Amino acid sequence: MLDADTCRRFEKLLRNRLREIRETLSGATQRTPAVELETMGTGSMTLEEGFRQRAMASGLRELLDNDRRKVEAALDRIAAGSYGRCCACDIGISLDRLCSDPATPFCAECYEDVRLRRA
Numbered sequence: 001m002l003d004a005d006t007c008r009r010f011e012k013l014l015r016n017r018l019r020e021i022r023e024t025l026s027g028a029t030q031r032t033p034a035v036e037l038e039t040m041g042t043g044s045m046t047l048e049e050g051f052r053q054r055a056m057a058s059g060l061r062e063l064l065d066n067d068r069r070k071v072e073a074a075l076d077r078i079a080a081g082s083y084g085r086c087c088a089c090d091i092g093i094s095l096d097r098l099c100s101d102p103a104t105p106f107c108a109e110c111y112e113d114v115r116l117r118r119a
Contacts, residue, residue: 018072
């Protein structure tokens with residue numbers, strides 16, 4: 001089990017990460033290029049490039065949104081007092097693993113099991 005000081009440090013780190021994600025999501029939404037047919041061919045962007053940029057922006061938003069949900073879930077676990085314990089087997093997650101991914105819900109062994117099942 002993690003001590004209170006360690007939990008507070010991870011909570012601060014996770015809250016900062018959540019703020020960064022929300023700011024990036026807000027900016028990504030505002031900067032998503034519109035694909036306008038009337039300007040294609042006259043400007044510097046082809047229709048294909050416009051669609052490619054929209055697809056990349058959409059993919060980035062999806063990744064950030066997934067990351068946001070993962071961080072919010074970690075903050076919920078902190079509030080519930082279960083942060084640092086694997087959501088699958090309830091064994092403590094190593095400090096090294098939490099330092100590399102503070103939002104991880106799984107110990108290394110259970111993560112591998114989940115990853116292999118999804119593959």
